[in-house]
Amino acid sequence: MLRILRDWYDDHFSNPQVAILAIALIIGFSVVIFMGNILMPFFAAIIIAYLLDGLVQKLCRLGIPHTPAAILVFVVFMGAFLFLLFAIVPMIARQLTQLAREMPLMINMGQQALMRLPEMYPEFISQQQVRNYINLMTSEVGKFSQQILSWSLASVTSIIAFLVYLILVPLMVFFFLKDKEHLIQWFSSFLPENRPLMNLVWSEVNIKIASYVRGKAMEIIIVWAISYATFAIMGLDFALLLAMLVGISVLIPYVGATVVTIPIAFIAYVQWGFTSQFAYLMIAYAIIQFFDGNILVPILFSEVVNLHPIAIVTSILVFGGLWGFWGIFFAIPLATLIQSIIGAWPNKEVIQEQEGLAQEESPPAS
Numbered sequence: 001m002l003r004i005l006r007d008w009y010d011d012h013f014s015n016p017q018v019a020i021l022a023i024a025l026i027i028g029f030s031v032v033i034f035m036g037n038i039l040m041p042f043f044a045a046i047i048i049a050y051l052l053d054g055l056v057q058k059l060c061r062l063g064i065p066h067t068p069a070a071i072l073v074f075v076v077f078m079g080a081f082l083f084l085l086f087a088i089v090p091m092i093a094r095q096l097t098q099l100a101r102e103m104p105l106m107i108n109m110g111q112q113a114l115m116r117l118p119e120m121y122p123e124f125i126s127q128q129q130v131r132n133y134i135n136l137m138t139s140e141v142g143k144f145s146q147q148i149l150s151w152s153l154a155s156v157t158s159i160i161a162f163l164v165y166l167i168l169v170p171l172m173v174f175f176f177l178k179d180k181e182h183l184i185q186w187f188s189s190f191l192p193e194n195r196p197l198m199n200l201v202w203s204e205v206n207i208k209i210a211s212y213v214r215g216k217a218m219e220i221i222i223v224w225a226i227s228y229a230t231f232a233i234m235g236l237d238f239a240l241l242l243a244m245l246v247g248i249s250v251l252i253p254y255v256g257a258t259v260v261t262i263p264i265a266f267i268a269y270v271q272w273g274f275t276s277q278f279a280y281l282m283i284a285y286a287i288i289q290f291f292d293g294n295i296l297v298p299i300l301f302s303e304v305v306n307l308h309p310i311a312i313v314t315s316i317l318v319f320g321g322l323w324g325f326w327g328i329f330f331a332i333p334l335a336t337l338i339q340s341i342i343g344a345w346p347n348k349e350v351i352q353e354q355e356g357l358a359q360e361e362s363p364p365a366s
Helices: 002-013 016-035 040-061 066-115 127-153 156-178 180-188 196-234 239-249 256-272 276-301 309-329 331-344 348-361
Strands: none
Touching: 016 196, 040 066, 040 156, 040 180, 040 196, 066 127, 066 156, 066 180, 066 239, 066 256, 156 180, 196 239, 196 276, 196 331, 239 256, 256 276, 309 331
């Protein structure tokens, strides 16, 4: 057994570069896991600056100096952020409040529709089955309402923390954009000078993660806007709120679109019943999903992320369970990071080949 472990260690960790990469990964994941909640504003600022840095680089390639380019991008970001905070968020809050007030009526209408099912399909469903389902649904709605109430009573400290984040996060974003090179040089000073394996992994991961995160943010905005325009034109109630759910649903491949279909169909049924308007809306929603999955995603992502569906779903479950919303958002990039590390991790044969090449290229001793 000890020999097996020793052989495995020699195959995977005998190269000092591998040890350096392993130590860096352990430290990085330990900081995120054990201090993630404390450093959440710091991580959020890094993520936002990471998203905006692509625009800064494009402006620099157009001949604009780095500092003015960073200031311009930050001003645009703050304008969009303030618009979202003071225009979009209040509208969503109003629609959410209105939905909460109308929910009992909607549930009653849904119960009446369910009670008609045994008359329409007596061979498939009975009155007792419908009653059991209604009692279960009523119980779950009551539990959900209690959770919302308890959250609202305990959310004072969360609101204060959110207000602090509103000041700290934009401030850190500005300095991350403005002093990017200095911060990278300072951080690199703590790393070994000779780190080719770490540089190789980072270069590959940086390209994939940057493309994925920026593409996913763009996908959310496009799907949200198209869904809102469609729902508003067709006159669906709570159009902005439902469109936001559709936009956020793209974070969870294969599952998000199916889950969001339920509230859209329910509200459309309560508003119109099983009419032609209901059918037109569901067809329009299906077209949006087709456009997202078959046109938008290939354009934005191409071959950036090459993961098996099982790996994607597993990463969403694992990282979503660890870090909630942000874990879901970064589940695929983190899975890509792990895939890149595994792909770049040298085994014993690769290490020996690299050492042989290095000996051939080194000058003979005089």
